[in-house]
Amino acid sequence: MTDATTRTRDLIDALYRSDSRRVLATLVRLLGDIDAAEEALHDAFVCAMEQWPRDGVPDNPRAWLVSAGRFRAIDQLRRRAVLDRSRSAMELEASSLAELRPVDDDAEEIDDRLRLIFTCCHPALSVDAQVALTLRTIAGLTTEEIASAFLVPAPTLAQRIVRAKSKIRDARIPYEIPERDALPDRLDSVLSVLYLVFNEGYSATHGEAVVRADLCAEAIRLTRLVGELLPDPEVDGLLALMLLHDSRRHARTDDAGEALLLREQDRTRWDRALIAEGVRLTERAISSRRVGAFTLQAAIAAVHAEAESADATDWHQIVGLYDVLLRVQPSPVVRLNRAVAIGLARDAGTALALIDDLLGEGELASYAPAHAARGYLLEQLDRTAEAAEAYGVARDLAVQGPQKRHLDRRADALRGGPS
């Protein structure tokens, strides 16, 4: 193989990583079907591998790939239509031929990428399916990668994606950017999917690893993409929230890989560049005067990020932010976090009463962090035996290995056992 050939192949590899999702987004519109578009994308890159080393790299490689993919797909459809003259194949052919539009149009290309995002995160699909489809189709992860990140068997995940694609086809979920009046709700649904992906990476609900960094990185990349395509204060807020959490990634575990609480972390290990970007985005989102739940959570994370030590944290400001958040998003978890902040800003007794009320209502009864927070407040009030008991309850409810061990250590320390 000549040097030039090697260089061309490297370029095609790089192009696949950087641009294959854009080509796919346009092919889905042209072909009206995700499966057909994925096949066409594959064929287009196979063509490039055959032709570019021989004929040279085209001026606009992306447009070339779209044309090649579309041509191959239509060719396939024609052949299939001859074999079985089913109406769907004929219709698909007719519609794809009718809708041929220039593909080097930047605005249209941005729209295609948004169409793909809104289709994958359509609320008529289950949340599990939205997450799987987003990571598969928009992020370009393999089914195996997604399955291992979410600790589900690969065939289960593959099935989930197949079902979602069938529903898009059979129920005719349109490939479109939502109308203005539906846009805020639909954008919320996209952002929740991205936050779910981030959280799965960040808190890894199961197993031993505290962080699965690859999922965090994907979620951040996709949120940046949504922000570029569709600027909106809540997208800034979500991106800021992710960056501010991610800034603590290296400080969240000790050398033995055990989880550390915010107040135990070595703040010199926080990533200052991520914090600076997160704070800047939070400020931009707040100045828009349309402050949503993600922006408020980012603002809370920013207060933590800017405190030089746990003791220097401005807890009064955090309580104030939780007060606002509670109005925007009145959930039990927000009430729990607000109570803990009150414990640190004012007194543990008031906070404990709030948490006991919450637990009394039953919704958080099996939520480990609620019992861990209770244990912490009881410890502050020198009610040692009750604190140890609360940590024990939290430990039994915790699903993460490192969390369990952390709670064991706290309970043991109170009982005067091994620390």
Next chain:
Amino acid sequence: MKYLCLLYADESMWATMTPEDASQMVAEYGALTADLKRSGHYVGGAQLQASTSATTVRVRGGKTLNTDGPFIETKEQLAGYYLVEASDLNEALSIAARIPASRGGAIEVRPLVEAPVPANA
């Protein structure tokens, strides 16, 4: 594309309604049906009699078994349907959200299988 909107609602609702509320409900359905006819979305629709009037039929081994009551006993019962023509699921879902039973009850939206064109057509 055709979508069947199945209306599920608590039937006991009618019994507890004041006559004014009931006639307003009837009027709302009448207005919606008229709107859907005007906009060309309406294909068909009806209110069903109470689920106590239902009979479920099964044929097993050539024998017909009729039983009293609906196929599935639930708190919210199939109370009626609209069959609508919509360009895609989003349009069908926004029609479903205008059906009064969506408030309090629920609407299940199901796309119909499009009949394939025979090969010699």
